Amino acid sequence: MDEFEKSKNQGTAPIPPKGNPYSCPDCSGSGLLAAVSPPAANKEFPHIAIIGGGIGGIALAIACLHRGIPFTLYERDKDFNSRSQGYGLTLQQASKAVQxxxxxxxxxxxxxxxxxxxxxxxxxxxxxxxRKWLQSDIKTSSKRTNVHIARQSLRLALLEELGGNHQIKWGHQLVDFKEGETEGVELNFHVNGKIKKAKADLVVGADGIRSSVRRLLIGEDTAPLRYLGCIVILGICPLSVLQDLNSPLLDSATVFQTANGNERIYIMPYASDSVMWQLSFPMSEKEAKTLSAKGPQALKEEACRRIEWHDPIPQILSSTEEIYISGYPVYDRELLQPKLLEKSGPVTLIGDAAHPMSPFKGQGANQALLDALSLARSIFKGCRPLSDWRKTGIRKSALVEFESEMLERSAVKVRDSAEAAQFLHTEIVLHESDAPRRWFGGKEH
Incomplete structure (x- = not known):
């Protein structure tokens, strides 16, 4: 293929070989071998301080655990249930990352x-x-399909794979960090009203769109939050309160959206017994902040007032309890430039801390999972024993390669998600065509 492209596509293009249709009998395609217990941490690898116990942070910890890379995972929440129930995620290409x-x-x-x-x-x-392309209503095959799951359910599954709650240092709020006088990074955490110190060879910010690590590393004025011109209202509704509707749209295997060129609602399975809905529409940033601050009752009233559409949408909105409703203005940031990280030393970012994006392609969790695996693999390859990574520096040994891959991969998703925030609220979305829209695949708050 390289030779064909160098010849400016003269002659016949080579046919790429087909992928092996059989999974590896040892690892089933995951790259992992089953074991009674994970490998012991190898102190020849750098010790990783992971800041943030969300999807990306726990995933990175798991990937390190499997490779014998020592880590400490810090989370500012007091425990797993400190967060709200959370919202639904759609695993697309990250389904392989989960494996x-x-x-x-x-x-x-x-x-x-x-x-x-x-x-x-x-x-x-x-x-x-x-069901359309294959004329099949089989619900059990995950091949070429999207998996919908509650954010907290995925987070719990990851935490169980990690080994449980004791693997996270709860109640640790990062205050600051600095490179040590000799080597590594010194960190300060606020814990139970006191300052607690820690050390690590590498700090990874996995602490979300308002990342403390990012703020301390490059500042808030560099690529600040960028308002995308719309608000999202979300809710979770149990199917048990909708039984009298008998709608084929509520079969726990159908995703549907409705739009009028301004407002747009997207409804997907949240679990086998509930659905999640996301209503979005253009609004000034000031109005969006005001509406969000008013709380669930005002958000529900606004949603019901705007959406008097076909069944079962009105029934779903009116039947959703206020405790399961929230709303927020939609933000992202300009693409993170590699040069901003070049002088960051032994510190990097993953997930929303690195590349926050609008929720309209459902890529936030997907990219965080891919980031976690990619970073762990780069550390394992570039900082393996006898690699002399301490002399070379962890940035040159592992981070440059990882950040280049991460930023290039996620840039497309950030741009597409921002474009979708505009296009989904125009009449373009009403064009008749059996092709996927850039739909809202779910994203954690």
């Missing part, structure tokens, strides 16, 4: 096989998914 973390079955995951787009009157203007 690469040793998780082959997500028991709480729901597979969708049908996707529909409606007008407010209920006319179907687009349909895709395996």
């Amino acid at each position: 690469g973390l040793g998780i082959f079955s997500l028991k709480e995951g729901v597979i969708s096989t049908r996707h529909l787009v409606h007008t407010p009157e209920g006319k179907v203007i687009a349909e895709w998914g395996t």
Whole structure:
């Protein structure tokens, strides 16, 4: 292929070989071998301080655990249940990454096989998914499908793979960090009203869109939060309160969205017995902040006032308890430039801390999972025993390669998600075509 491209595509293009249709009998394609217990941490590897116990942070800890890379995972929450119930995620290409973390079955995951787009009157203007293309209503196959799962359910599955709650240092809020006088990084945490010190060879910020690590590393004025011109209202509704509807859209395997060129609602399985809905529409940043601050009751009233559309949408909105409703203005940041990290030494970022994006392609969790595996692999390869990484420096040994891959991969998702924030709230989305829209695949708050 390289020779063909160098010849400016003269002659016949080579045909790429087909992938092996059989999984490795030893690892089933995950790259991991089963063991009674994880390998012991090898002190020849750098010790990693992971800041943030969300999806990306726990995933990185798992990937380090499997490779014998020593780590300490810090989370400012007091315990696992400190966060709200959370919202739904859609695992797309990251389904393979989950297997690469040793998780082959997500028991709480729901597979969708049908996707529909409606007008407010209920006319179907687009349909895709395996049930259409394969004329099959099989719900059990995960091949070429999306897996929908509650954020906390995925987080719990990751935590169980990691070994449980004791693997996280809860209640540790990062105050600051600095490179040590000799080597490594010195960190200060606020713990139970006191300052607690720690040391590490590498600090990884996995602490979300308002990352403390990012703020301390490059400042808030560099690539500040960027408002994308719309607000999102989210809710979770149990199917038990909708039983009288008997709607085919509520079969726990259908994702549907409805739009009018301004407002747009997206409804997907949240679990086998509930759905999650996301309503979005343009609004000034000031108005969005004000509405969000008013709380669940005002958000529900706004949603019901705006969306008097086809069944079962009004019933879903009116039946959702206020405790399961929230809303927030949508932000991202300009793409992080590699030069901003070149002088960061033994500190890097993953997930929303590195590349926050709008929720309209459902890529936040997917990219965080891919980041975690990519970073662990780079550390394992570049800082293995006898690599002399302490003399070379961890940035040159592992971070340069990782950051280059991460930023290039995620840049497309950030741009597409920002574009979708605009296009999904225009009449373009009403174009009749059986092709996927850049739909809201779910994203944690």
